[in-house]
Amino acid sequence: MASEDDQTAGLIEFYKEICTNIRATDDISFNILRAVPVVSALGSGALTFLQSPDQPSNQPACAVAALALLGALVTVGLFRWELRNIQKCKWLIACAGDVEHEVIDKLLLTTKGRPPFRGMISDGDPKPAKMDDTSVSSKGKWLRPRKWGKTESAKLIYAAAVVAWLIPVAIAVQGPRDSDQSQPSVSSTTESSSQ
DSSP: OOOHHHHHHHHHHHHHHHHHHHHHHHHHHHHHHHHHHHHHHHHHHHHHHHTOTTSTTOOOHHHHHHHHHHHHHHHHHHHHHHHHHHHHHHHHHHHHHHHHHHHHHHHTOOOSSOOTTGGGOOTTSOOTTOTTOGGGOOTTTTSSOOOOOHHHHHHHHHHHHHHHHHHHHHHHHHOOOOHHHHSOOHHHHHHHHHO
16 A cells, blocks of 8 residues: 555656646647748748739639638637647646645645635636546537637637638639729720721
């Protein structure tokens, strides 16, 4: 039978591992979140530029629309991955909070306020018993007033990135503008002045 000191030491090691996983999950999220708006803006801007009638390499609208839709689809896939990372991070925070509670109870420590992760847990957050609990779903949360945090920021950034990818699609669907009708061509002006 393990001594109480060994159990506490094991809990502390487990806590360190959880904290490392929280940091790794956040690092992945922030790296992707940093890249998505830049890549979306550059990609949609380049595709819009390729459709410009002033460009000698004017690309077919269907090819540009297909590339833009692919970019939007990849962005949506990364957003789904980000939602899963957020779910995993909340679960890890709940686990860390439970370990903090266990260590405080075992060592009979008194703390001012709540421990770091225990203070981040609200009653509506998932419990560490089930990682795949569907209660973590974000459906319907746009309607409830709530504080603005990482999840809401990620939703806004990913939505803006998808909209950016849809701009070249909208231009491609609209088709080429008839700039020839609004301004007479040089040859027709020359012909009318020679008569």
